[in-house]
Amino acid sequence: MKSDSPLVTIGLPVYNAEATLRSAVQSIIAQTYPKWTLLLMNDGSTDESCKIAKSFGDERIRVVSDGMNKGISARLNQAVSMSEGKYFCRMDADDIAFPDRLERQVAFLESHPKVDVVASSIAVFRDQGNLYGLIPVPESHQDICGKPWKGFHFFHPTWLGKTAWFRAHPYTTRANGAEDQLVLYSAYRESCFAGLPEVLLGYREDGRSFKKMFSRRIAFWRAIAGHAVKSGRWTDACLLSIIQPVKIVADFLNTELGIDRMRNRLDTVDPQTEAVWQELWRNMVRLDDQDDRKGRPSGIDR
Template identity: 40%
Template sequence: MHPLVSIGMPIFNCEITLISAIKSILNQTYRNWELILLDDGSQDKTLSIAQSFPDSRIKVITDKLNLKLPSRLNQAIAISNGKYFARMDGDDISYPERLQKQVEYLESNPEIDLLGTQFIVFDRYGNAKGKFKLKESHSEICSRPWSGIGLGHPTWMGKTEWFRTHQYRPKAIRMEDQDLLLRTFFNSKFACLPDILFGYRVDNLSLKKSLIGRYNLSIALVEQAWIQKNYLLAFGVLEQLVKASVDIFAITTGLNFKLLKHRNGSFPLSEDDLSKWQEIWSECSKEANLKVKI
């Protein structure tokens, strides 16, 4: 029997976090899935850890090359057997109900091509730092595309055929999600669940990665403004320049998260949010010998 959901997880030098990430998929309340682990030329123990799980639903792909995230995602999509394709990284954690709630929504709303969820941000010790409150309807999500389309990339689940029709572009480094959303929002339909179903790890801020992403996004905005004849998109370049200036100042002065507080989530977590997260973190990190820093 074919799985209904294929989860693509490109992995690169994530030996410390991978066990927790995989454990969060094994702990899913929804069981009809396959997990495709694509090693992107790791130089640590990532590959051996990936191969250590005996579950037949886990497939490990390795070719010793370093092709980067967009190409690996396209590779995962190409070999997926599921009706739906879901995203995840090797250092994040899915809540146990994530797949079930996303599948139920997509099955009940066949007009939706791509679905995200709300998520929290946590650090290397498992400390929850904050949460995001993303818009839920397509019109709200895409109301200001030149400022960014708010749909958390690691939380995505959508129709596999949609992903095959609209592939990631290998040149879209550090902004492959925004590039894909910009190219498709006018003829696709997105949505986001109101539930927190994902934990997104943020350990540090890289100025180089940030600037590469903003540069490539600026190029994509100009390109799509021309293709779609939607010249408002080009104004997003000015916004990217301002944001790049803030990033440079914050990171070079050491202010980092003090100035860029939104990177840890723009909203505080409730006691229920914290309690739920600590339970999930404890369960997923148990085998990785990790400890929550209270």
């Protein structure tokens, strides 16, 4: 690694994530790119999350905890304001980063200086680390932003971009649940996004309830439609109001009746991604078993 390699600040909001936080953090510690700072933003957790956050013996990890519950948008803005690196990276407390995630994304941004934020494809996993499929990210800005009224297939936990861009486009607290989509919608006309086709993150999807999905659809609808109306993008607002009810029906049919014909299906996992994931998952379980023997809170669901 070059001595002049840019510093990456990783913002990871934490709220009652005792079952998964250790694995998420261990996947950052295991990165092939070493020049990073991890900000664990504890948002008033009432479980063992804060204790776990403080248990890592890595000087690159900083725990921010004030005992208050402010919400994900406020914590992300706080993390961005504390960022000291050239790049800011997103990570969630229940996901697992592939070992070369930071290295691949930083290398891309360094060689594509006009790109503000880069994301990657994701592998969806459930239960005991079983992969259920892949969701590819579009590669070009045009493909990512071609139909903003349908949402942006630009996965928030995989974002890595210029810190200056994040500071210029802060998250909105009133859009919690759709905070990432509102940032993209409000910024895409003056920004440049790109996607890396390879999978660089394992996205946890253990439980899917219609109530949870419905609340997110409504949050997205309100946030994007409200911004569209205020900015005079009436076509977007109208198309959004047509498409979102259809998506809500599709969610209901899928979660309540098991009918998935109206939903986008996952891509098949390729052998290379499967092999990398299996090794990564074994390492996470091994580290978790070591922590169990030490009497520390577990980071892998049992």
